[in-house]
Amino acid sequence: MNLIRYNEKDLPMKELETIGLAEKGQLLINVNDLKALLSGRRTGLLNLKNLEAENIKIKALDAKISLQPAGNGKTELLVHPIYRKPATPDFLEDFEAKELEKGEVASLLKVTKDRKGDTKEVLVEYDPETREFIISDTEKVMAPDMINGEKLTPAQKENYRKGKEVALTDDTKLNYSGKDVNGIRSNKLALIASIIIDGGISYMLYTGLNAMFGEKHDETTAKSLSKGYYNTVLEMEDQRPDFSDNLRKAKPVISR
Structure with a gap:
């Protein structure tokens, strides 16, 4: 789970406008990519324009982007291009x-x-x-305290941090993935992760989730969300009354 690390006001808008990802102060990226950026993760592949690197001007290229602190209270934009050949870490055989x-x-x-x-x-x-x-x-991987309102055991949290599968009683399966734009993969299309901070609960809604490694989404199972999910939606609504307009339009099947 990745809590929001940056605020939208901290985004380097001039840089984003220069590379074609913003215009007149408005972002031109989708919600999942924005959430990834603000959570400290990488976006999906984006088409960037007018890049300059080491005195070389690049008209356009596909790359992923992320943010990092610039050391002066501002944020710095990082570009992750498509490499011709991977650089293998020295600790890997x-x-x-x-x-x-x-x-x-x-x-x-x-x-x-x-x-x-x-x-x-x-x-x-x-x-x-x-x-x-x-x-x-x-x-440094932050494991959620709850998924769809179900508390994770210490063993489940440890498995999550290590990228291993975590299975819940509502038939939701998930695992952490540092390369995924959402940071989480699941057999469900949506889930809600919660973390307890200073006695309060912070929620993170994940939608459009990718299937777990080596698997494909079963259309019926992936859309079938549990009562725990919808009960947690209600808890989120209590905190943010304007939250669930879009959720109410979707109406997936309740599995249990």
Whole structure:
């Protein structure tokens, strides 16, 4: 789960306008890409225009973008282009890199050292769209306290941080993915993750979720959302009365 790390007012609008992703102060990207940006994740592939890098001008290219703190209270735009050849992390064996590149495994857990020489566990994934290895520090992955109102056990939270499958009693299955635009993959098209902060509950609605690794969405199952999901929607409405106009229009099937 990724809470919102940035505010829309902190977006580098001039840079976004320059590369064709905003116009007259209005963003020209979809809601999921915006949510990914504000959560500190990468967007999906976008068509960028008028790029300059190392005295080279690029008229247009497809790339993903993300944000990082600029150190002066502002945010900096990062561009993740499509690489000709992936740069393999030095802690990966050749056969492990090939397994990821060929899509034989979804991810690998590896133990490595940071710049200070301290040991850390990382989740390694491969993004075939940009030909890039995506590395997530498992200690920094925030596991939700609840999904669709169901509390996760300590073991489920640990599995989530490590990119492993988490199965709930309402038939929802999910896992964390650092390369996915939503940060979560699921057998359902939508779910609500909750985290408890200072005694209060923060909610994150995920829609249009991608299927889990090696699987395809079963149309009926994916659209069938549980009572726990809809009860959590009501809790969100209590906090934000204007929240669910769009949700009420969709009316998926309640599974239990």
